[in-house]
Amino acid sequence: MTPPQQPPHGASPGEEPGGEAPPQRERRDPDNPERLYVLTGEDSERAPLDLVTLIVARGEAAPTAQPEHSAVLRLCRTPISVAELSAYLALPFSVVTVVVTELLGSDLVQARAPIVRSALPDRSLLEAVMHGLQKL
Protein backbone atom coordinates (compact mmCIF):
# COMPACT_ATOMS: atom_id res chain seq x y z
CA MET A 1 0.00 0.00 0.00
CA THR A 2 1.20 3.49 -0.78
CA PRO A 3 0.94 6.01 2.04
CA PRO A 4 -1.88 8.58 1.75
CA GLN A 5 -0.94 11.70 -0.17
CA GLN A 6 -0.43 15.03 1.51
CA PRO A 7 -3.35 17.30 0.71
CA PRO A 8 -2.35 20.19 -1.57
CA HIS A 9 -2.72 23.91 -0.86
CA GLY A 10 -0.65 23.60 2.31
CA ALA A 11 -3.50 22.07 4.27
CA SER A 12 -2.43 20.22 7.36
CA PRO A 13 -2.87 16.49 7.25
CA GLY A 14 -4.23 14.66 10.21
CA GLU A 15 -7.70 14.03 11.54
CA GLU A 16 -10.29 13.79 8.78
CA PRO A 17 -13.88 14.32 9.86
CA GLY A 18 -15.05 11.24 7.95
CA GLY A 19 -12.35 8.90 9.25
CA GLU A 20 -10.16 7.57 6.45
CA ALA A 21 -9.01 10.22 3.97
CA PRO A 22 -10.70 10.16 0.54
CA PRO A 23 -8.63 9.23 -2.50
CA GLN A 24 -6.66 12.09 -3.99
CA ARG A 25 -7.11 13.16 -7.59
CA GLU A 26 -3.92 13.60 -9.61
CA ARG A 27 -3.96 16.25 -12.31
CA ARG A 28 -4.07 14.72 -15.75
CA ASP A 29 -0.86 14.66 -17.71
CA PRO A 30 -1.42 16.95 -20.71
CA ASP A 31 0.99 14.82 -22.74
CA ASN A 32 -1.20 11.79 -22.21
CA PRO A 33 -2.87 11.44 -25.61
CA GLU A 34 -6.57 10.94 -26.05
CA ARG A 35 -7.53 7.51 -27.12
CA LEU A 36 -8.76 7.49 -30.65
CA TYR A 37 -12.47 7.20 -31.08
CA VAL A 38 -14.44 8.59 -33.94
CA LEU A 39 -18.06 9.01 -34.74
CA THR A 40 -19.38 6.59 -37.30
CA GLY A 41 -19.67 8.03 -40.77
CA GLU A 42 -18.79 11.34 -42.32
CA ASP A 43 -20.29 14.57 -41.07
CA SER A 44 -19.71 16.46 -44.27
CA GLU A 45 -23.23 16.05 -45.59
CA ARG A 46 -25.05 16.86 -42.40
CA ALA A 47 -26.41 20.19 -41.25
CA PRO A 48 -24.75 21.42 -38.04
CA LEU A 49 -27.47 20.08 -35.79
CA ASP A 50 -27.07 20.00 -32.04
CA LEU A 51 -28.85 17.61 -29.68
CA VAL A 52 -30.98 20.57 -28.64
CA THR A 53 -31.56 22.26 -32.00
CA LEU A 54 -35.34 22.72 -32.14
CA ILE A 55 -36.98 21.42 -35.31
CA VAL A 56 -40.35 22.75 -36.50
CA ALA A 57 -42.34 21.48 -39.50
CA ARG A 58 -43.10 23.95 -42.26
CA GLY A 59 -45.27 21.63 -44.28
CA GLU A 60 -46.87 18.24 -44.53
CA ALA A 61 -45.17 15.13 -45.80
CA ALA A 62 -46.01 14.10 -49.36
CA PRO A 63 -47.94 10.81 -49.51
CA THR A 64 -44.89 9.32 -51.20
CA ALA A 65 -42.47 10.47 -48.51
CA GLN A 66 -40.18 7.96 -46.82
CA PRO A 67 -41.55 6.73 -43.49
CA GLU A 68 -38.70 8.37 -41.55
CA HIS A 69 -39.52 11.72 -43.14
CA SER A 70 -43.24 11.39 -42.40
CA ALA A 71 -42.52 10.39 -38.82
CA VAL A 72 -40.21 13.35 -38.19
CA LEU A 73 -42.67 15.78 -39.77
CA ARG A 74 -45.46 14.42 -37.62
CA LEU A 75 -43.39 14.82 -34.44
CA CYS A 76 -42.28 18.36 -35.21
CA ARG A 77 -45.66 19.99 -35.75
CA THR A 78 -44.64 21.78 -32.56
CA PRO A 79 -40.97 22.56 -31.82
CA ILE A 80 -39.04 19.48 -30.73
CA SER A 81 -35.33 18.92 -30.13
CA VAL A 82 -33.25 16.53 -32.23
CA ALA A 83 -32.60 14.57 -29.01
CA GLU A 84 -36.34 14.10 -28.47
CA LEU A 85 -36.79 13.05 -32.11
CA SER A 86 -34.05 10.48 -31.58
CA ALA A 87 -35.75 9.21 -28.41
CA TYR A 88 -39.26 8.93 -29.84
CA LEU A 89 -38.08 7.39 -33.12
CA ALA A 90 -35.63 5.08 -31.30
CA LEU A 91 -32.96 6.02 -33.83
CA PRO A 92 -29.36 7.08 -33.13
CA PHE A 93 -28.76 10.82 -33.00
CA SER A 94 -26.56 10.79 -36.12
CA VAL A 95 -29.25 8.97 -38.11
CA VAL A 96 -31.85 11.54 -37.10
CA THR A 97 -29.53 14.36 -38.17
CA VAL A 98 -29.36 12.79 -41.64
CA VAL A 99 -33.16 12.68 -41.94
CA VAL A 100 -33.53 16.23 -40.59
CA THR A 101 -30.84 17.50 -42.97
CA GLU A 102 -32.80 16.06 -45.89
CA LEU A 103 -35.98 17.73 -44.65
CA LEU A 104 -34.11 21.03 -44.22
CA GLY A 105 -32.86 20.68 -47.79
CA SER A 106 -36.38 20.35 -49.11
CA ASP A 107 -37.55 23.22 -46.88
CA LEU A 108 -40.06 21.04 -45.05
CA VAL A 109 -38.68 21.89 -41.61
CA GLN A 110 -37.07 24.86 -39.92
CA ALA A 111 -34.20 24.55 -37.44
CA ARG A 112 -33.98 26.87 -34.43
CA ALA A 113 -30.35 26.87 -33.34
CA PRO A 114 -29.52 26.43 -29.65
CA ILE A 115 -27.80 29.07 -27.59
CA VAL A 116 -24.37 27.64 -26.94
CA ARG A 117 -21.73 28.62 -24.44
CA SER A 118 -19.49 31.25 -25.91
CA ALA A 119 -16.22 32.70 -24.72
CA LEU A 120 -18.19 35.35 -22.89
CA PRO A 121 -21.44 33.89 -21.54
CA ASP A 122 -24.58 35.90 -22.00
CA ARG A 123 -25.56 37.36 -18.62
CA SER A 124 -29.15 38.09 -19.55
CA LEU A 125 -29.54 34.48 -20.73
CA LEU A 126 -28.19 33.16 -17.42
CA GLU A 127 -30.50 35.50 -15.52
CA ALA A 128 -33.45 34.21 -17.55
CA VAL A 129 -32.50 30.61 -16.74
CA MET A 130 -32.16 31.43 -13.02
CA HIS A 131 -35.55 33.13 -13.06
CA GLY A 132 -37.07 30.06 -14.73
CA LEU A 133 -35.44 27.66 -12.25
CA GLN A 134 -36.75 29.67 -9.32
CA LYS A 135 -40.29 28.92 -10.46
CA LEU A 136 -39.71 25.14 -10.34
Added chain:
Amino acid sequence: MDFKSSDTITGPRSEDVLPHTAAAAVKVVVVGGFGVGKTTMVGSVSEIRPLTTEETMTQAGIGVDDDYGSESKTATTVAMDFGRISISEELVLYLFGTPGQERFWFLWNGLFEGALGAVVLIDTRRLEVSFDVIGRLEERGVPFVVAVNEFPDAPDHGIETLRRALDLEPAVPIMPCDARRRESSRDVLMTLMRYLHSLTATRV
Protein backbone atom coordinates in the same frame (compact mmCIF):
# COMPACT_ATOMS: atom_id res chain seq x y z
CA MET B 1 -31.91 0.15 -40.88
CA ASP B 2 -34.26 -0.84 -38.16
CA PHE B 3 -37.00 1.73 -38.22
CA LYS B 4 -40.28 1.59 -36.38
CA SER B 5 -43.23 1.98 -38.69
CA SER B 6 -44.74 5.46 -38.47
CA ASP B 7 -47.94 4.02 -37.02
CA THR B 8 -46.22 2.53 -33.99
CA ILE B 9 -44.22 5.60 -32.98
CA THR B 10 -45.37 7.08 -29.75
CA GLY B 11 -44.76 10.79 -29.76
CA PRO B 12 -44.81 13.07 -26.74
CA ARG B 13 -47.93 13.20 -24.60
CA SER B 14 -49.94 16.34 -25.32
CA GLU B 15 -48.78 17.93 -22.06
CA ASP B 16 -45.13 17.27 -23.00
CA VAL B 17 -45.30 19.24 -26.24
CA LEU B 18 -43.41 22.54 -26.37
CA PRO B 19 -45.31 25.71 -27.29
CA HIS B 20 -44.88 27.14 -30.80
CA THR B 21 -43.10 30.10 -29.21
CA ALA B 22 -40.14 27.90 -28.14
CA ALA B 23 -37.34 29.69 -29.97
CA ALA B 24 -34.11 28.29 -28.58
CA ALA B 25 -32.72 25.72 -26.20
CA VAL B 26 -29.71 25.50 -23.91
CA LYS B 27 -28.18 22.41 -22.38
CA VAL B 28 -26.44 21.32 -19.23
CA VAL B 29 -24.64 17.99 -18.86
CA VAL B 30 -24.66 15.90 -15.68
CA VAL B 31 -21.57 13.70 -15.44
CA GLY B 32 -20.30 11.21 -12.92
CA GLY B 33 -19.50 7.56 -12.43
CA PHE B 34 -21.88 4.65 -12.80
CA GLY B 35 -24.64 4.63 -10.24
CA VAL B 36 -24.02 8.06 -8.68
CA GLY B 37 -27.54 9.22 -9.47
CA LYS B 38 -27.25 11.13 -12.75
CA THR B 39 -30.49 9.79 -14.16
CA THR B 40 -32.13 10.35 -10.78
CA MET B 41 -31.10 14.00 -10.85
CA VAL B 42 -32.28 14.45 -14.44
CA GLY B 43 -35.60 12.82 -13.58
CA SER B 44 -36.17 14.79 -10.40
CA VAL B 45 -36.08 18.21 -12.11
CA SER B 46 -37.39 17.28 -15.56
CA GLU B 47 -40.91 18.30 -16.58
CA ILE B 48 -41.07 15.26 -18.87
CA ARG B 49 -40.40 11.63 -18.07
CA PRO B 50 -36.69 11.23 -18.92
CA LEU B 51 -36.05 10.09 -22.47
CA THR B 52 -33.08 8.25 -23.95
CA THR B 53 -31.11 9.16 -27.03
CA GLU B 54 -28.27 7.09 -28.35
CA GLU B 55 -25.32 7.32 -30.65
CA THR B 56 -23.13 4.75 -32.32
CA MET B 57 -19.42 5.25 -31.90
CA THR B 58 -16.65 3.41 -33.62
CA GLN B 59 -13.61 2.57 -31.60
CA ALA B 60 -10.46 2.35 -33.66
CA GLY B 61 -7.93 0.11 -31.99
CA ILE B 62 -4.48 1.71 -31.93
CA GLY B 63 -1.47 -0.52 -31.66
CA VAL B 64 -2.98 -2.78 -29.07
CA ASP B 65 -1.57 -6.20 -28.27
CA ASP B 66 0.22 -7.85 -31.17
CA ASP B 67 -2.00 -6.42 -33.90
CA TYR B 68 0.30 -3.52 -34.74
CA GLY B 69 -0.88 -1.65 -37.78
CA SER B 70 -4.12 -3.53 -38.14
CA GLU B 71 -7.29 -1.48 -38.31
CA SER B 72 -9.58 -3.21 -35.88
CA LYS B 73 -12.82 -1.39 -35.21
CA THR B 74 -15.66 -2.09 -32.87
CA ALA B 75 -18.94 -0.21 -32.77
CA THR B 76 -20.36 0.79 -29.43
CA THR B 77 -23.76 2.26 -28.75
CA VAL B 78 -23.73 4.99 -26.14
CA ALA B 79 -27.05 5.96 -24.60
CA MET B 80 -27.88 9.13 -22.72
CA ASP B 81 -30.87 9.95 -20.58
CA PHE B 82 -32.16 13.47 -20.74
CA GLY B 83 -34.88 15.66 -19.35
CA ARG B 84 -36.30 19.08 -20.04
CA ILE B 85 -37.26 22.23 -18.15
CA SER B 86 -39.22 24.99 -19.85
CA ILE B 87 -37.59 28.19 -18.66
CA SER B 88 -40.02 30.53 -20.40
CA GLU B 89 -42.32 30.52 -23.41
CA GLU B 90 -39.24 31.00 -25.59
CA LEU B 91 -36.42 29.23 -23.80
CA VAL B 92 -35.98 25.53 -22.98
CA LEU B 93 -33.27 23.91 -20.84
CA TYR B 94 -32.26 20.32 -21.59
CA LEU B 95 -30.39 18.28 -19.02
CA PHE B 96 -28.31 15.35 -20.24
CA GLY B 97 -27.15 12.58 -17.94
CA THR B 98 -24.17 10.74 -19.37
CA PRO B 99 -23.89 7.03 -18.66
CA GLY B 100 -20.79 4.97 -17.88
CA GLN B 101 -18.13 4.49 -20.58
CA GLU B 102 -16.83 7.98 -19.88
CA ARG B 103 -14.21 7.80 -22.61
CA PHE B 104 -17.03 8.20 -25.11
CA TRP B 105 -18.73 11.24 -23.64
CA PHE B 106 -16.28 13.70 -25.07
CA LEU B 107 -16.59 12.30 -28.55
CA TRP B 108 -20.32 12.86 -28.71
CA ASN B 109 -20.32 15.75 -31.14
CA GLY B 110 -21.10 19.02 -29.42
CA LEU B 111 -22.32 17.50 -26.17
CA PHE B 112 -19.91 19.49 -24.02
CA GLU B 113 -18.81 22.16 -26.46
CA GLY B 114 -22.20 23.82 -26.65
CA ALA B 115 -23.31 23.15 -23.09
CA LEU B 116 -23.64 26.12 -20.74
CA GLY B 117 -21.85 24.05 -18.15
CA ALA B 118 -21.75 20.72 -16.36
CA VAL B 119 -22.68 19.22 -13.01
CA VAL B 120 -20.22 16.63 -11.70
CA LEU B 121 -22.21 14.35 -9.44
CA ILE B 122 -20.05 12.41 -6.99
CA ASP B 123 -20.51 9.57 -4.54
CA THR B 124 -17.97 9.79 -1.70
CA ARG B 125 -17.81 5.98 -1.58
CA ARG B 126 -16.21 6.02 -5.04
CA LEU B 127 -14.67 9.45 -5.40
CA GLU B 128 -12.00 8.29 -7.84
CA VAL B 129 -14.50 7.52 -10.61
CA SER B 130 -14.97 11.28 -11.05
CA PHE B 131 -11.26 12.17 -11.33
CA ASP B 132 -11.00 11.55 -15.05
CA VAL B 133 -14.09 13.50 -16.01
CA ILE B 134 -13.06 16.52 -13.89
CA GLY B 135 -9.71 16.54 -15.69
CA ARG B 136 -11.38 16.42 -19.07
CA LEU B 137 -13.79 19.25 -18.22
CA GLU B 138 -10.84 21.37 -17.05
CA GLU B 139 -8.90 20.63 -20.23
CA ARG B 140 -11.82 21.63 -22.40
CA GLY B 141 -12.67 24.74 -20.42
CA VAL B 142 -16.18 23.54 -19.63
CA PRO B 143 -17.31 25.31 -16.44
CA PHE B 144 -18.70 22.93 -13.82
CA VAL B 145 -19.92 22.63 -10.27
CA VAL B 146 -19.52 19.56 -8.07
CA ALA B 147 -22.57 18.10 -6.32
CA VAL B 148 -22.02 15.48 -3.63
CA ASN B 149 -24.96 13.08 -3.77
CA GLU B 150 -25.45 12.15 -0.15
CA PHE B 151 -25.97 8.45 0.29
CA PRO B 152 -26.82 7.35 3.85
CA ASP B 153 -23.86 4.97 4.20
CA ALA B 154 -21.32 7.17 2.41
CA PRO B 155 -18.37 8.58 4.35
CA ASP B 156 -18.83 12.22 5.30
CA HIS B 157 -15.43 13.75 4.63
CA GLY B 158 -16.63 17.30 4.80
CA ILE B 159 -16.87 19.59 1.80
CA GLU B 160 -13.44 21.19 2.19
CA THR B 161 -11.69 17.82 2.43
CA LEU B 162 -13.47 16.75 -0.75
CA ARG B 163 -12.48 20.00 -2.44
CA ARG B 164 -8.83 19.25 -1.66
CA ALA B 165 -9.11 15.60 -2.66
CA LEU B 166 -10.61 16.62 -6.00
CA ASP B 167 -8.02 19.41 -6.34
CA LEU B 168 -10.70 21.87 -7.42
CA GLU B 169 -9.93 25.42 -8.39
CA PRO B 170 -10.91 27.69 -5.48
CA ALA B 171 -13.78 29.29 -7.39
CA VAL B 172 -15.44 26.01 -8.39
CA PRO B 173 -18.56 25.49 -6.25
CA ILE B 174 -18.97 22.19 -4.41
CA MET B 175 -22.17 21.40 -2.53
CA PRO B 176 -24.07 18.51 -0.99
CA CYS B 177 -27.29 17.42 -2.65
CA ASP B 178 -29.98 14.79 -2.68
CA ALA B 179 -30.48 13.97 -6.35
CA ARG B 180 -33.87 12.38 -5.61
CA ARG B 181 -35.30 15.70 -4.50
CA ARG B 182 -36.44 18.24 -7.07
CA GLU B 183 -35.58 21.27 -4.92
CA SER B 184 -32.12 19.94 -4.17
CA SER B 185 -31.37 19.21 -7.84
CA ARG B 186 -32.82 22.58 -8.78
CA ASP B 187 -30.48 24.24 -6.26
CA VAL B 188 -27.49 22.54 -7.90
CA LEU B 189 -28.54 23.96 -11.28
CA MET B 190 -29.03 27.37 -9.67
CA THR B 191 -25.51 27.17 -8.22
CA LEU B 192 -24.17 26.34 -11.68
CA MET B 193 -25.98 29.33 -13.23
CA ARG B 194 -24.76 31.67 -10.47
CA TYR B 195 -21.23 30.37 -11.00
CA LEU B 196 -21.48 30.95 -14.76
CA HIS B 197 -22.85 34.41 -14.04
CA SER B 198 -19.89 35.14 -11.75
CA LEU B 199 -17.53 34.11 -14.55
CA THR B 200 -19.04 36.78 -16.81
CA ALA B 201 -18.57 39.35 -14.08
CA THR B 202 -14.87 38.61 -13.68
CA ARG B 203 -14.18 38.67 -17.40
CA VAL B 204 -15.83 42.01 -18.19
